[in-house]
Amino acid sequence: MTALDNYVAPTSLEQAVVQLQELGEVTILAGGTDLMPQSHAGRVKFKRTLMNIRRIPELRGIVREGDAIRIGALTTISEMMAHPLVREHLPLLVSAGDHFASDQIRNAGTVGGNICNASPAGDTLVPLMVLDASVELASKPDDTLFRRSMPLPEFFVGPGKTRLAPAELLTAVRVPIPPKGFVARFHKFGTRPALDISAISIGVAGVLKDGKFSQVRVAFGAVAPTPVCGCATQEALEGKRLDAATIAAAAKAAQDEVHPISDVRASAWYRKEMIHNMTKRILEDVSANH
Amino acid sequence: MPETIQRDSLIGKRITKLDAPEKAGGKTRYIQDLDVQGQLYGKILRSARVHARIKSIDTAAAKALPGVHAVITAADVPYQRPIGVAKDHFPLKTDRVRSLRDEIAAVAAETEAIAEAALKLIKVEYEDLPVLADPNDSLKPDAPLIHPEPHGATAKHDHLKQAQGIAYRGKPDNIAMTFDYAQGDVAAGERESDVVFEDTFHLHYVTHCCMGVSGIIAEFDPSGNLLMYSNTQVPFLHKREFAEILNMDPARIRIIQPPIGGGFGSKLDIYPFEPITVFLAKATGRPVKLVFTREEEFLASPTRQPVILTLRSGCRKDGTLTFRTVSTLHDNGAYTSWGATTPFVMMQTISSLYRVPHCLYHTKAVYTNNPYAGSFRGYGNLQATFAVEQHMDMMAAAIGMDPLAFRLKNAQDSGEVTPQGMHFKSCGFKECLSTAAEASGFLAKFKANEADKAKPGRFKRGVGMASMLHVGGGAKIYPSDGCGTILKMDDFGSVTLITGASEIGQGSETVLAQLVCEELGVPLSAVRVINNDTEITPWDVGVHASRTTFIAGNSAIGAAKKARGKILDAAAKMAGLDAADLDLRAGHIVEAKNGTVVMTLAKLLRQLHFSDKAELVVTSFYYEPPSKHQDKHFKGDVSAAYAWATQVVEVEVDTDTGIVRLLKVTGAHDVGRILNRLGLEGQIEGGIVMGQGYALTEELMVENGVVRNPGFRDYKLVTAPEIPEMDVRFIETMDGEGPQGAKGVGEAPAICIAAATANAIHNATGVRIMALPFTPEKVYRALKAKDQHH
């Protein structure tokens, strides 16, 4: 049982950040699909105030801002998947949504919640990383609204741990519109097709031009305390043709650079094997279809 | 009023379950939805250690918490008696805990939250004992005893020991139960064999995962009568057992079953939470409700029996089976429930699914500090079939026969009496084999996959078959396997069927109503079924062993026939006709030969009502027909009828990941006769999915006595997109004793899937895996190991 002293539901960003600053001990509630099960299981203790952020209009909506797309923190997974801007420019996020939980959870769970929950198996994190996304944060430490932004990889510290300051709110995630020739793949590997937590996940993105793969970004989920960059794999691919030798070398690099743990979902050995096999499969698919 | 009515029948039609509207509409009131005026909430403190001596329990702080009405430990209920199949289990633990689920104390409080908070205030001091997590370790000569003879400080056991026959007795070793069965001479069988295989199969823990978690409400009235709202599958047996445990007069115990959110065998035994709730009700003088959390349901419910099974079997070159030797090690867990008795069913499959002249079977169920196993749909048969049907494929391959021909050669026929003594009065086994094989194109696919196996490619297709035999006409586990019926007719032509047989979601209500309609010619809407109150319903042995349709169905038919006789006699007298020339159709009395309406049933019943001799209530009982009971060597018949099935499973194996997908299941089931086609399809399809979970995804992971995945996040049930295409065929053998020819089918569909899947994976990849479940990682590992051998 958790004793809550206080419940607030601010109706503007301004009000929210002020309250965060003044009340200090606040638990933020978005869709609640992580928070509620975690609190029931006793893994998360509610702080003195529960803040429902769902009435803050500034946290909603998906818009184009210059050469980037800004996805409001409160965007649900379903809304993200259905939005024309996302479908046109960021189809990778649609395919990530396709393997995310179930319809009921997608209708409630938000992009901001997925990011702030900072699970190494969070299914928007790896795709957002290879899309070079950054998060937008807001707070009001004094009289002025303070906004900052941060590349996604820097945001994650550990499972459930981020660089979000105590009185800060994640307002949006900003994704640059990919250049011409951009290809991207996300593969979530779980043991069943629906309602599964990733045993591993892989994101690969880059620009294919004249048969060569460049500006390569690779990220892995569920193999470390946070989603991680597949930097050695990127290197093995950068500027290369996606031929059998390159693909084999990249898959090998991927397998060698991850250091997963064994848990109830899979052993470390199997995770490494799957990183190898799935990286290979993704690259073969890219090479065959472009 | 129509002038003529033709005969119509509901048998074999697709009939929506009677309780479907309320269930689909979310209106069903399960135990969770039931509240009794003045009730308190019960919660149980479970052990924090796997195996330990309890040094002290301090409940003072919990008792002092406002809102708490009682905190009890074993010391507060010196009258408690051991429960369970072997009476080796005190509801509240006295001097030691033997597994993590063990009940140490219980609280009754104004709210669940207060009860929860009180649990946290109870202080328990433990002294750890060595943990036995592997049944093999329990058998070692120097293994610590899990149930040592209580002595010394625990003198209170001595008075328990003397108490009226049921006593807790210590055990000199860790062996909970053994079973031995022999027929013929296996050594001679082995000498005749051209091919012999011996392998060890590992069967894992799974649990029932009933959507409705366990719960009970217990309440004493001022005269000391006990009323329990309980989800039990065996209300009448429990009435007696509760009386023994609580040292009460059974006549003072009443059990009402609210609609039950799933049973599958899990509610066949009494578990500690039930007497504990009664103790709390007694201690507080208030009704007490105790409902499990989902986590508790995973931790403290029984499991399917895990088994290590070594099978040695042989055949001749011509395909004749020669012998089977089986020895199994059952991990009994810390206490004995029905799981320990699964050998009773396992040996039937081993001795009698096929014709095998020589058999030797031995089981040891040994105590460990793991969760304990109970009864679960299929009752040991999934485990036995998994081993037997893999060896069938292996032997067939070794002598160059195809799996179908090899099985057909050894399959049972009707009329056969097996060396164990089972008498197969109706048997559609060979028809099941050929129907399933033909409908699925088994042989062609089997050969094509064999040929494709060595070719490169990531995805491999495989097809595998397995068959089963299971009781389908009751089961002579208890001295009697009977069911009573009271049938009452009102003035409006409506029928109330009062049956001892419980509905646990299997659809028995609907089938029983149909059988009554068939005799009385009334529409289904005219029948009400009452089946959930021991004070009202006549005796029944309980819902288990796929027996309800057969036993309760025959009982209901008996009552309906009696009523029909009375009605027709009265109608004949009134109309001046011969009763033999009359029939009952669509709520009317008609002339049998041309359907000419004589009068409405309602009118006749009203007239009967006012006559002096008429009774509108009839009763009947059905006991399974006399047959030879098994002797102490397990020889003899166990059921009035047997169900048969063959299932063909088609898989696709992803060799990059080890993921096995079930593409299609083709089943052929000897069901005797189809009563409710929709209900039957539901049973078969649900059973297939349960079998699929057992084969591929479900596993209760127990490590050193600790359940590592007590929740649906990591205990993986099959989800909708994984469910394969199904083609289910029914073989109607019209069993002579069955109700309208039907046989039991509840357990049958879950039994073959794991075995057939194992054979299909082998057909696809050449890899044979003898341990369940076939998780991607396990399959991938096996594929890798095979690659490395090449």
Ligand SMILES: Cc1cc2nc3c(=O)[nH]c(=O)nc-3n(C[C@H](O)[C@H](O)[C@H](O)COP(=O)(O)OP(=O)(O)OC[C@H]3O[C@@H](n4cnc5c(N)ncnc54)[C@H](O)[C@@H]3O)c2cc1C
């Ligand atoms: C059955 C089930 C299946 C699931 N399957 C998947 C899956 O397949 N893949 C997957 O990735 N996840 C899955 N999840 C997890 C969860 O649904 C997602 O992580 C979801 O995106 C969380 O969003 P939410 O809005 O519900 O977050 P909440 O639970 O409301 O919040 C999560 C955390 O983030 C914080 N937070 C939320 N929004 C903000 C903000 N704007 N600023 C600062 N802090 C914030 C909260 O305080 C909390 O700590 C599943 C959950 C369930 C229950």
